[in-house]
Structure formats: structure tokens, C-alpha cells
Amino acid sequence: MLAASIVVLLFLLLAGGVPVGFSLAIAGAAGLLAHGGFGLLSGILSTTSISTVSSYELISIPMFILMAEFVILSGIADNLFRAAAVWVGRVPGGLGIATALSGAGFGAISGSSTAAAATLSATSIPAMLEQGYEPRFACGVVAISGTLAMLIPPSIALILFGIIADVSIGKLLIGGVIPGILVTFTIVLTVLYLVWRDPSRAPRGDGHSLREKVSSLRGVWAMIVLFGFVTGVIYLGIATPTEASALGAGGAFAIAAASGRMRGGKLYAASLNALRSTAMIFMILVGAHVFGYFFTLTGVTPKVVAGIGALELPPWLVIAVIIGILVVLGCFLDQIAILVLTVPVMLPVVQAMGYDPVWFGVVMIVAGEVGMITPPVGLNAFVVARYARRPLSEVFVGAWPHVLAHFVLIAVLVAMPQLVLWLPSRML
Numbered sequence: 001m002l003a004a005s006i007v008v009l010l011f012l013l014l015a016g017g018v019p020v021g022f023s024l025a026i027a028g029a030a031g032l033l034a035h036g037g038f039g040l041l042s043g044i045l046s047t048t049s050i051s052t053v054s055s056y057e058l059i060s061i062p063m064f065i066l067m068a069e070f071v072i073l074s075g076i077a078d079n080l081f082r083a084a085a086v087w088v089g090r091v092p093g094g095l096g097i098a099t100a101l102s103g104a105g106f107g108a109i110s111g112s113s114t115a116a117a118a119t120l121s122a123t124s125i126p127a128m129l130e131q132g133y134e135p136r137f138a139c140g141v142v143a144i145s146g147t148l149a150m151l152i153p154p155s156i157a158l159i160l161f162g163i164i165a166d167v168s169i170g171k172l173l174i175g176g177v178i179p180g181i182l183v184t185f186t187i188v189l190t191v192l193y194l195v196w197r198d199p200s201r202a203p204r205g206d207g208h209s210l211r212e213k214v215s216s217l218r219g220v221w222a223m224i225v226l227f228g229f230v231t232g233v234i235y236l237g238i239a240t241p242t243e244a245s246a247l248g249a250g251g252a253f254a255i256a257a258a259s260g261r262m263r264g265g266k267l268y269a270a271s272l273n274a275l276r277s278t279a280m281i282f283m284i285l286v287g288a289h290v291f292g293y294f295f296t297l298t299g300v301t302p303k304v305v306a307g308i309g310a311l312e313l314p315p316w317l318v319i320a321v322i323i324g325i326l327v328v329l330g331c332f333l334d335q336i337a338i339l340v341l342t343v344p345v346m347l348p349v350v351q352a353m354g355y356d357p358v359w360f361g362v363v364m365i366v367a368g369e370v371g372m373i374t375p376p377v378g379l380n381a382f383v384v385a386r387y388a389r390r391p392l393s394e395v396f397v398g399a400w401p402h403v404l405a406h407f408v409l410i411a412v413l414v415a416m417p418q419l420v421l422w423l424p425s426r427m428l
Contacts, residue, residue, distance in 0.1 A: 003300050006031040010291070010341075020337040021280070024287030031294035044293050052289045053282050056242060057163055062278040063245030064154040067230075068110040069270035070252035071223060072119070074259040079219030080105040081123045086208045086216040093195035093202040095131060096141045099124040100187040103145025104180065105220065107152035108227040109252075112277075113335070113372055117146030117380045121387035134201040135390055137194060140373075140398025143384045144187055144406075147369035150335055152180035153231050154245065156281070157335045157368070161361040164288070164343045168358070169241045170234050171424035175358045177231070178419055179366060182409060190405045222255045235427055281336060288340035295344060308349055315353045319414055322346055323367045330371010334379055338368055359420045363413050370406045373399040 006027050013023035032041045084098035084105075091097060099120060106116045120142045128138040150157045153173040162169035195202045208216075230248040233239040239247065256262045256270075308318060329338045343364075350360045372380040375396050385392040413419055 002034055003298050021283030021287040024291040028291030028294045035297055048289050049286050052286045057169055060159055060242045060245035061281055062274055063249045065277050066274040067248040067252040069274050070256040071109045073261055073266055073270050074256040076220055076223045083216040083220050087213050090205050090207040092204050093191045094205050095128045096191040096202055097188050099141050100145045100184055103148045104152060104184045107149035109223055110149045113147045113149045113380055114383050116149040117383040118387050120146055121384050125388045131205055132203045136394045136398035137201045139384050139388060139390050139395040140402060141191055143373045143380045143395055143399045144402035146380050147372050148183060150369055151176045151365050157365050160339050164339060165347050165357055171358050172361050173241060174235050174427055175362050175420045175424045177423055179362050186405050186409045190402050194401055226251045284336050284340055292344055304345055326364060326367040327371045330368045331374045331378055335368045356421060358424055359417045362420045366410055370403055
């Protein structure tokens with residue numbers, strides 16, 4: 001009864017607009033106070049902050065965020081869409097395909113789906129509308145392409161899953177590579193299908209010579225090399241994810257400096273943005289640890305595992321219910337909040353059924369992508385509507401075909417776990 005009351009309190013705080021980290025800390029503290037008194041609460045609070053943020057693996061979060069800020073500062077992110085459009089712009093729906101490809105490229109340097117959606121909204125939507133694309137088609141493909149940043153390494157969401165679940169971060173990041181490619185391919189196929197059904201949605205663009213195509217890569221080659229280097233050193237076992245994040249941040253700094261845009265004011269702004277994002281994530285983790293202590297002391301997780309086991313449901317049905325819950329939560333909460341709220345409860349259930357935690361982490365992120373573009377509060381949809389100055393309903397309608405396609409892909413990943421686990425199993 002106490003646990004249920006605290007969960008209700010948590011959702012009331014979230015509904016009231018209290019930041020996620022503070023909501024978790026307040027609800028967890030209230031539960032600890034009710035369960036064990038002030039002595040228990042003060043003892044946990046006195047050590048939680050330091051023990052939470054002093055983890056070595058957590059260093060990778062500010063480093064990868066800083067890497068993204070430096071790459072954005074260099075201007076490479078703006079070149080991604082232009083380069084992709086030169087290569088595939090003449091294909092019917094080519095700018096939509098270019099949006100998916102640039103979303104994958106931006107995801108490889110960002111790790112933030114909302115930042116990716118905002119950048120793509122500013123670059124690709126105006127180009128598509130100028131060429132006569134249907135507005136809801138353009139908004140939908142931008143909204144779903146922005147979610148690729150949650151999955152393609154270096155994914156902040158996968159790093160947090162690894163920290164919360166105590167799973168190898170390197171295997172999680174490498175495990176996201178093939179699903180990331182499949183998600184990109186799914187978006188491209190959905191675009192082609194929609195244009196095939198109604199060619200007026202996306203008129204054919206202009207063609208470009210081979211010289212122009214090769215020339216367009218000059219603005220993005222540095223990013224491709226940086227992504228390949230960071231992912232490669234993790235896969236080959238040359239560096240840990242934390243070490244790779246520092247190397248990536250250093251490489252991104254060099255790229256930004258070489259671009260000539262590394263002026264004092266912009267460097268300060270990029271560093272401040274990284275600091276703010278890191279502080280927000282760390283506060284959520286501290287709050288999650290306080291809330292997690294309450295769940296541990298009250299035995300919530302073992303009771304949930306035992307209760308589900310007693311039902312004797314087929315594993316596929318349990319996974320389907322979990323995915324449904326993740327999608328619904330994604331409609332209201334950001335991915336970090338979903339991870340800290342659900343992983344401690346859901347992962348033991350999944351492991352008890354014999355599923356691999358690396359596989360579950362990747363599937364969890366893909367399911368979260370769907371929630372990011374689903375009504376009523378899909379965060380990516382709101383970002384696209386705001387930056388593109390289009391009605392929110394237009395974004396949701398345009399995203400629905402991609403939602404359905406994503407459900408098909410999730411079913412494939414559930415049926416074929418090796419699509420996730422093959423690369424991690426071959427890491428050195």
C-alpha cells in the first residue's frame with residue numbers, strides 16, 4: 001500500500017510540472033521517511049549524491065555531450081542534410097530519405113533526440129516545403145528521424161541503461177549499431193511506400209553530377225571519421241566507452257577549431273550547454289537512486305517478479321505488455337525518466353524469463369522512439385511543431401505511418417534477438 005501511494009505521489013509531482021529528478025527525490029524521500037523514519041532517510045541522503053555521481057562510467061555522459069556540442073559548433077551538422085540531399089534528392093521522396101540519413105548521421109554525434117529533431121526541423125522541413133512536399137509528410141519524417149539519436153552510438157540513453165542495469169556499456173552501444181541501421185532503413189522504406197501510394201506527397205527533385213555528389217562529402221567526412229573512430233575503438237577493445245568519449249570530445253574540439261568557428265563566446269556557450277545537460281541527467285540519477293532505495297527496502301521488485309511468474313504467461317505476451325507500457329510512458333515522459341523509473345522493475349522480470357539484458361536495453365530504446373512521436377505528449381512531435389511552426393496535429397498525423405512501421409520492426413527484433421546481439425558477441 002505504501003509503495004502504491006508513493007508511486008501515485010511521484011506521478012502527481014510529474015503531472016504538476018516538478019522536474020523529473022526532484023520528483024523522484026521527493027517521492028523517494030517521502031517513502032523512506034514513512035518506511036524507516038528520519039534516521040534512515042538522513043543516512044541515505046547523506047551518501048547518495050556522492051556515491052551516484054562518482055561512478056567512472058558516468059564520465060562518458062558529459063564527454064559525449066561535449067563532443068556533440070563541438071561538432072554542432074563546427075557546422076558539420078548543417079552539412080549533413082545538404083550532402084544527403086545531393087545524393088538522393090532526385091529520387092521520389094528523396095528529401096525525406098535525406099532527412100532519415102541525416103538523422104542517422106546527427107544521431108551518431110548527438111545522442112539527444114530532441115536536439116536532432118530541432119536541427120532537422122530547421123534544415124530539412126523548409127527545403128521539403130519549398131520543393132512542394134506535403135507538410136504533414138515532411139513533419140512526420142523529421143519527427144521520427146530525430147529519434148535515431150536515442151539508438152545510434154554514442155547514445156546517452158543506452159549509456160544510462162547500462163549504468164542503471166549494471167550492463168556492459170560497450171556491448172550496449174555496439175548492440176545499437178545494427179538496429180540503428182534497421183530503423184533508418186525502416187524510415188526510408190516507409191517514405192518510399194508513402195510516395196508510391198501518392199506521388200504528390202513528395203515531388204522528384206533535381207539530379208546532381210558525380211562530381212557534385214563527391215564534393216558534397218567534403219563537409220561531412222570529418223564527422224564520419226570521428227564516428228567510425230569512436231565506435232571502432234570500443235568494438236575492437238582498444239578503449240572503454242569512457243575513454244572513447246574523451247577521445248571523441250577531443251576530436252570534435254579539433255574539428256571545431258579547424259572550422260574557424262571556435263571563438264571564445266561560442267566555446268563558452270557550447271561548454272555551458274554541456275554542463276546544463278549533464279547537471280540535469282545527474283540530478284535525475286540522484287533522484288532515481290533515492291527512489292530506488294525505497295523500492296529495494298520495501299521489496300517491490302521481487303514481488304513484481306514473483307507475481308508475474310505466478311501468472312504463467314507466455315514470455316512473448318509479457319514482452320508485448322512491457323513494450324506497450326514503454327510506448328505509453330514515452331507519450332508523457334522523456335527517455336531518461338522512463339529508464340530510471342522502469343529499468344529497476346522491468347529488467348529483473350525480463351531476465352527471469354531468460355532474455356539478454358543487452359537485447360532488452362536496445363528494444364527498450366526502440367520502443368521509446370515510438371512514444372516520442374505519439375499523442376498526446378510525444379516530445380519530438382512538440383519540438384518539430386515548435387521549430388517548424390506547423391500545427392501539432394499535422395506532425396502527429398504525418399508520424400503515424402512511421403509508428404506502425406516501428407511496431408513491425410520491434411516485432412522483428414523480438415523474434416530475432418541476434419540482430420542486436422551478433423555484433424556485441426564478436427567484440428574483442
